[in-house]
Ligand SMILES: [Ca+2]
Ligand SMILES: [Ca+2]
């Protein structure tokens with residue numbers, strides 16, 4: 004079952020092929036492999052973008068909606084500008100690129116009323132093209148839900164969500180990204196400029212590829228979740244490496260006065276995992292929580308097999324009721340709490 008279908012039910016990949024897609028651009032620019040981009044908004048508000056094999060540069064700017072649930076998106080499709088109206092979801096199926104070629108996809112939300120879904124799927128498969136996926140967020144207005152999902156597939160990929168802005172009451176951000184085969188950097192950066200209000204939720208699920216020992220990968224993946232700011236909502240995360248050597252980090256710094264919750268009581272609700280291989284990992288929680296207002300509900304760092312190193316805060320926040328559960332680490336170090 005595809006990730007898309009698991010995440011979003013039957014509304015996406017089960018739809019029949021839309022033969023109305025029209026070619027938006029054919030730009031050769033002397034490249035060896037031409038690429039054609041198809042883009043159209045379907046009746047359900049999904050902006051579908053598909054490419055042919057080869058390099059693509061796609062930049063989308065989401066101007067949000069004014070309460071209608073559907074808004075305007077400006078697209079730069081390999082240099083050609085086009086506007087799309089009535090958009091509430093964005094689905095990009097990139098056909099991938101051979102080794103040595105690069106796809107660049109950038110999504111930028113102008114305000115806190117973005118589409119409900121940004122989904123990017125590379126078709127690199129066994130090919131080794133490089134994918135660069137970047138999503139720049141500006142927070143979420145009250146009650147808004149948003150999912151950002153990206154699959155890098157083969158090749159050395161950089162998948163990054165910059166989760167800035169204010170996440171208001173009742174909002175929910177889900178990020179689900181997997182690098183796939185190859186050397187991958189997969190990260191959520193909410194470091195500074197991010198605020199979570201009471202009643203907001205953020206769920207971050209990141210993986211280099213898979214921690215299933217039967218699935219091979221390349222070494223030196225970097226998977227990271229960083230948060231710095233006031234946090235009165237709820238954060239859950241599961242950040243995982245691969246079967247080879249990885250860097251895996253959660254670095255969370257909650258401003259003084261924060262009264263949010265980290266984890267959900269399960270072993271995977273606030274976890275870093277190395278998987279097989281020799282992994283260099285961080286699980287750092289910092290902040291001045293002398294008021295004991297936050298709730299830390301089961302924090303887990305699991306190095307897996309191999310020779311693994313864990314860096315953590317020398318002094319956990321005072322309101323952390325239990326020490327971080329650590330398994331699989333042969334060496335440890337600390338940074339100032
Ligand atoms: Ca990859
Ligand atoms: Ca690993």
Ligand SMILES: [Ca+2]
Nearest residue numbers: 277278280308
């Ligand atoms: Ca390991």
